[in-house]
């Protein structure tokens with residue numbers, strides 16, 4: 514049986530949905546989370562686990578600094594081991610031009626009082642002992658950290674339910690009903706729930722939910738491949754982002770690794786439908802993308818046919834389709850890890866996976882109430898860095914619902930910026 518009424522319905526049990534439910538429950542609000550799969554079944558399980566303030570768009574920095582404060586006390590607050598390590602974040606530069614680009618971000622750090630410094634090549638081994646390779650230097654933020662994605666999201670889910678929230682799994686939202694321009698209910702696979710608030714935390718599928726209300730949310734997917742190595746002796750608590758490999762060492766000694774270089778984009782009909790939003794930046798940064806024409810395009814063509822499952826059930830037809838890891842990237846990232854940490858014993862790959870990363874045209878999230886219908890709130894589009902932002906996104910949404918206004922400025926994340934043409938080029942440097 515699902516609830517028939519809720520103060521707030523949250524679509525999606527990733528870190529954003531579960532953190533929102535937790536912070537709402539802490540304020541005495543009856544939140545119901547509806548999830549079409551398991552808790553943390555998508556990006557919130559598959560990500561690298563980096564929690565960085567470093568390198569972000571200036572509008573995100575105050576949110577991330579507040580998020581960092583939350584993260585530091587999160588294990589105590591949620592009463593759970595989430596493998597939080599405050600070991601800093603290091604972005605490596607292989608050449609002078611990359612180092613100059615990182616250096617150009619320092620005024621942003623200074624503006625917000627965020628401790629971040631450029632390390633010369635000779636200083637890099639202070640942070641990553643035994644680092645091999647030929648480096649021009651790096652940018653280091655000592656206050657950054659990393660955590661286990663699945664454990665963190667599960668901990669938010671447990672803490673939310675123990676404070677009164679309800680989470681229904683395998684229960685997809687199929688529609689949102691409005692009355693006189695205001696949200697009134699959501700339709701699910703298991704019946705309808707009356708509610709004045711719907712929080713869209715549906716990750717990469719948010720644009721589809723928005724479309725059922727006639728709202729345009731430009732959001733595309735890129736495919737990220739990640740792997741976990743066999744365990745090794747401790748090397749560094751720092752999360753490292755190099756041009757060839759990004760890595761963090763987990764508590765059991767294994768490394769989470771991902772290859773640098775181009776992101777995989779599987780072309781689908783929707784890539785073409787949203788091309789006008791994404792083309793300018795995709796063109797400017799074309800070296801960053803590798804476009805694949807294959808099964809996902811075929812699936813999207815079949816989905817467009819009259820009478821197809823996608824037409825009948827647009828929000829769930831692709832449930833259970835897992836993205837395929839890029840094996841060449843797995844091999845490349847392991848080889849690069851062994852090259853930059855030459856003292857490591859020979860490691861193997863214990864596990865590999867891929868996840869779809871939702872991205873907006875300006876690579877910053879969409880956060881806040883939609884202009885219409887009233888009561889429909891976006892908390893999505895985190896563009897590859899929303900694990901770190903999950904806790905603050907959840908808290909700000911709870912403040913929006915309860916206090917009518919979040920405690921930090923989120924106007925730069927309004928959905929209307931796309932229609933207004935008020936987006937610049939991406940300003941993240943990582």
Ligand SMILES: Cc1cc2nc3c(=O)[nH]c(=O)nc-3n(C[C@H](O)[C@H](O)[C@H](O)COP(=O)(O)OP(=O)(O)OC[C@H]3O[C@@H](n4cnc5c(N)ncnc54)[C@H](O)[C@@H]3O)c2cc1C
Pocket residue numbers: 524525526527528529530547548549550551552553554555556557558559560561562563564565684685686687714715716717718719722737738739828829867868869870892893894895896897898899900901902903
């Ligand atoms: C490979 C990879 C590496 C990344 N690395 C990092 C990193 O190091 N640091 C960082 O900060 N971020 C990182 N990210 C990004 C981060 O994982 C995401 O931004 C974050 O997890 C988004 O959380 P979410 O709750 O919005 O979405 P998700 O975790 O994707 O959750 C959305 C949920 O909504 C559900 N859903 C969708 N439609 C419906 C529906 N109709 N009804 C019910 N439920 C629905 C989905 O099943 C899903 O569980 C990475 C992502 C990937 C894939």
